[in-house]
Amino acid sequence: MNSKPGLINRFEFLGNDLRREIKKQSELLKIPAGSELIKKGDYVKSVPLLLDGVVKVYSRYKEKELLLYYIKRDESCIMSFTSVIQNSRSLIYATTEQDSNVLLLPARSVQKWIQKYPSLNKLFYNQYHIRYNDLLDTIEQLVFFNLEERLMDYLKTKFDHTDSGVLDVTHKQIADDLGTAREVISRTIKKLERKNKIVQTNSGIKIHEV
Numbered sequence: 001m002n003s004k005p006g007l008i009n010r011f012e013f014l015g016n017d018l019r020r021e022i023k024k025q026s027e028l029l030k031i032p033a034g035s036e037l038i039k040k041g042d043y044v045k046s047v048p049l050l051l052d053g054v055v056k057v058y059s060r061y062k063e064k065e066l067l068l069y070y071i072k073r074d075e076s077c078i079m080s081f082t083s084v085i086q087n088s089r090s091l092i093y094a095t096t097e098q099d100s101n102v103l104l105l106p107a108r109s110v111q112k113w114i115q116k117y118p119s120l121n122k123l124f125y126n127q128y129h130i131r132y133n134d135l136l137d138t139i140e141q142l143v144f145f146n147l148e149e150r151l152m153d154y155l156k157t158k159f160d161h162t163d164s165g166v167l168d169v170t171h172k173q174i175a176d177d178l179g180t181a182r183e184v185i186s187r188t189i190k191k192l193e194r195k196n197k198i199v200q201t202n203s204g205i206k207i208h209e210v
Contacts (some may be wrong), residue, residue, distance in 0.1 A: 038094040046104035052099025067177035069134035166204040
């Protein structure tokens with residue numbers, strides 16, 4: 001697991017004073033895969049800064065879910081940051097996709113730091129840019145892509161987040177992330193298999209077209 005002194009050195013642009021405060025006031029946790037970090041409707045008590053691993057951010061309506069974006073190494077959750085700044089309830093859910101090392105920045109401290117240290121704003125302005133592009137991609141896929149195209153893009157993205165050549169993901173998980181039914185995903189996966197774009201094994205899904 002990363003140590004605080006070692007990981008803080010990865011963010012030199014924040015400046016020495018802010019990094020010292022982060023080391024003193026933040027909490028470093030190793031969080032297992034499948035853990036819920038943030039739930040819709042809750043007040044956000046800390047802003048996560050991901051050091052290693054992958055976190056899935058998604059929305060949910062009744063029984064349906066929709067993947068919004070992934071948080072990766074050295075990134076943060078801009079929706080959590082916004083909730084902290086506005087002192088409002090979370091509008092999203094966030095769950096770890098892999099075992100993750102997460103630095104939790106206390107909400108009260110973040111509110112003070114953004115006024116005292118302009119360098120922190122640089123971090124989150126950059127996150128706004130990344131997430132804005134992510135959400136534009138999501139909207140474009142929903143409007144302009146058919147389900148086969150969306151599914152292939154989803155699988156390729158998942159593949160980028162794993163060190164394995166096989167994706168260990170169920171049809172139900174895929175359906176939840178893409179906001180559709182499991183039966184629809186199963187049929188679409190069979191179509192992609194017939195087109196020789198993917199293959200299903202006992203270990204998971206392999207992609208021929210990467």
